[in-house]
Amino acid sequence: MRISHEAICQSLFIEGRGALKRELVTCLRTGRALREPRARSRNKPQGHVTADVVLIGRPAEADDRAVPGHGEGDPIIGTGRSAIGALVERSSRSTLLAHLPRLDG
Structure with missing residues (x-):
């Protein structure tokens, strides 16, 4: 059996x-x-924005998207520690993606 x-x-x-x-x-x-x-x-959630990441110091003209030239940048972390940097211009919403090198360690 x-x-x-x-x-x-x-x-x-x-x-x-x-x-x-x-x-x-x-x-x-x-x-x-x-x-x-x-x-x-796991106890630690990954990929979520924590409470300590807040946009407090943004000027008023960047907040209402009236003046071009204000941008935001964020890293996008993928599987296997791969990463892309995303730069977004707020008034035109044009996006620039840049490959970030993998950090070993």
Whole structure:
């Protein structure tokens, strides 16, 4: 008789969310009581603007887009630490994208 590893894991997790005993959790290969990807189990959200990034010092003429020449720049971080710099001119809304070199480390 043969049984797959997936069938064994499914039978362990059929109890309910978080109902797996601690001694069984330590025997699992991943060591996690819940079956969810590690990306969702992280505490730190990535790619979201935090409260400390605010535009406070913007002049009034740049705020209403009356005078051309005021721009904004933002980095766009992709997968594998790839990055693009986006420069947007506020009155004409023209966009300039620049490739940023990958930082190793």
